[in-house]
Amino acid sequence: MLSQKALLLGAARRPGLRRLVTGNRATRAVVDRFVAGETLDDALSAVRRLTGQGIGVTLDHLGEGVTDRSEAVRARDAYLALLDGLAPLGLGRAAEVSVKLSAFGQALPGGGTDLALELVRPVVEAASAIGTTVTLDMEESATVDSTLTVLAELRRDHPGTGAVLQAALHRTEDDARALAVPGSRVRLVKGAYDEPPSVAHQGRDDVDAAYARCLGVLMSGPGYPMVGSHDPRLISIAQRLAARAGRTPDSWEVQMLYGIRTAEQHRLAAAGVCVRAYVPYGRDWYAYFMRRLAERPANLRFFLRSLLTS
Ligand code: FDA
Numbered sequence: 001m002l003s004q005k006a007l008l009l010g011a012a013r014r015p016g017l018r019r020l021v022t023g024n025r026a027t028r029a030v031v032d033r034f035v036a037g038e039t040l041d042d043a044l045s046a047v048r049r050l051t052g053q054g055i056g057v058t059l060d061h062l063g064e065g066v067t068d069r070s071e072a073v074r075a076r077d078a079y080l081a082l083l084d085g086l087a088p089l090g091l092g093r094a095a096e097v098s099v100k101l102s103a104f105g106q107a108l109p110g111g112g113t114d115l116a117l118e119l120v121r122p123v124v125e126a127a128s129a130i131g132t133t134v135t136l137d138m139e140e141s142a143t144v145d146s147t148l149t150v151l152a153e154l155r156r157d158h159p160g161t162g163a164v165l166q167a168a169l170h171r172t173e174d175d176a177r178a179l180a181v182p183g184s185r186v187r188l189v190k191g192a193y194d195e196p197p198s199v200a201h202q203g204r205d206d207v208d209a210a211y212a213r214c215l216g217v218l219m220s221g222p223g224y225p226m227v228g229s230h231d232p233r234l235i236s237i238a239q240r241l242a243a244r245a246g247r248t249p250d251s252w253e254v255q256m257l258y259g260i261r262t263a264e265q266h267r268l269a270a271a272g273v274c275v276r277a278y279v280p281y282g283r284d285w286y287a288y289f290m291r292r293l294a295e296r297p298a299n300l301r302f303f304l305r306s307l308l309t310s
Contacts (some may be wrong), residue, residue, distance in 0.1 A: 004140065005294045012290035013065075032304045033259045034292045035062070036281040043281035044085050046258070047095050054269045055277050056094045058255065058285040059086075062282035063103040069115065072105030073189035076119040078282070092131040096162075098278060099123065100137045102148055112195060113146040117153055124158050135162035135226075137185055140197045141169055144278060148175065159183040166191030167211035168200040176214040180221025187255060188214055192291045212237050219245045219252065226276070228255045230264070239273070249274060257292070293307045 021027050036046040046055050061078045079097060105115040105298075124134045134154075135149055147163065154161040162185030165172045169191060179186050190207050191200065201207045210233055218225035219241040222272050227238040235254060242252050253274035256265050269275040280288050293299045 002141055004297065006194045007286065008290050008300070010295035012199050012287040012294075016053065021289070024307060027303065027306050028098070028264075030299075030306050031285060031289055034257070034280070034289055035285045036258055036279045037286075038081045038281065038283050040081060040085050042279075043082065044063045044281060046279050046281070047086070047091070047280075049278055050279070051089075051091055051094050053266065055275050056253070057277050057279045058098045059280075060098045060100070060137070060278060060280040061103075062280050062288055063284040064100045064103055064139065064287055065102045065107060067108075069105060069108065071087060072103065072108070072115060072119055075099075075103040076123060079123040080126055083123070083130060083132075086132070087130045093133060096128060096132045096135065096276075097123070098135045100136050100139060101150060102139050102143065106143060106146055106150075113149055116146070117150045119149065120207065121154065123245070124154050124161055128158055133158075133160040133162060135164065138164035138166050138189075138191075139249065140193050141166075141195050144169070144171070144175070153186075160185060162224075164189055164228065165214065166193075166200075168195060168207045170199060170201070172210065173214055173217065176217040177221075180217055180223050182222045183222075184223035185226060186218055186223060187228040187229040188218060190231075190234070192295065196278075208234065215241055225252045226255050227253065228278075230256050235268070260292075 036043055043059055045058065055156050059082060061075065061082055063075050066072045066075065072252060079099065082097060089095065099120060101116040101120065104119045106112045108115060127134045136151055138144060138147060149161045153174050160183060163179065164187045165175050167188060167190050176186065188211065190211060201210055215227065215238055227235060229235060249272050253276055254268055255276045255278055258277050258279045265277060293303055
């Protein structure tokens with residue numbers, strides 16, 4: 001039988017359900033908890049507010065899984081406009097961007113990896129020109145090799161380009177070792193996609209144990225670890241490992257998603273930890289939103305109540 005998580009992640013790819021959610025005003029408030037808004041101005045307001053409070057940001061222009069080249073070109077242009085908008089704020093690395101290569105055409109047949117590289121390169125160059133960086137989000141396990149290939153190409157000229165590794169995948173400890181090199185920025189997350197036992201740990205405890213092992217690899221290496229988690233236990237392990245490795249507060253960071261454990265983001269920042277919020281914005285929020293519902297049953301109950309009482 002399919003788990004609730006698998007059902008929700010499957011629903012993220014169902015356009016019929018998407019219309020049900022987007023057409024309902026009452027669900028808007030629930031979506032707004034996780035998404036900073038639909039426009040670039042909304043995103044820039046969130047950037048000003050969060051950075052003013054001592055929280056860094058990584059901005060995600062929502063969109064993924066494009067089905068033709070013109071959509072991929074639009075994704076590139078949206079990121080270039082975002083970087084234009086960030087330039088006058090002069091925030092440098094306090095405001096970076098995150099991209100999903102599937103929005104840049106990675107899954108298109110006949111050279112999707114090359115197309116994604118061609119279209120993401122100008123974004124990385126524009127980020128570099130304003131003193132900031134790009135992190136490549138990680139999507140389904142089938143895309144990991146392609147994403148790491150694009151990363152390696154980008155890092156030749158822009159070694160600060162970051163990537164995400166998902167602790168749930170069996171391969172990740174090896175990938176973490178390969179990426180624990182000078183200048184390398186790696187965001188470690190648990191993994192938000194539904195993956196089979198052949199490629200991924202299935203139990204929460206197994207994923208958490210794998211996360212701690214990968215953290216050990218990244219923290220003891222010469223790179224810049226980005227701890228992408230809201231899990232208090234893993235964040236304390238990260239703090240202990242960072243102290244044991246003699247890391248200074250500016251040599252690693254904690255990242256959390258916009259709207260999740262916000263008080264904890266502020267508490268950590270006040271305690272001297274570098275904290276960055278992942279800020280998604282744009283009209284194409286449905287798949288991102290469904291992944292957030294899938295992560296926590298309480299979110300689903302709250303959302304269903306808003307649908308039923310509208
Ligand atoms: P866990 O799910 O155990 O949550 C710990 C606690 O955090 C919960 O008890 C709850 O309090 C809170 N919490 C977590 N998720 C919540 C939610 N949706 N709503 C409300 N509360 C919640 N994944 C991926 O596959 N590729 C990627 O590129 C990224 N990128 C990314 C960036 C950043 C900055 C973060 C923080 C996460 C990602 N993820 C991701 C998502 C990640 O894989 C994972 O699904 C979520 O972070 C949830 O796992 P936690 O580590 O937070 O632990």
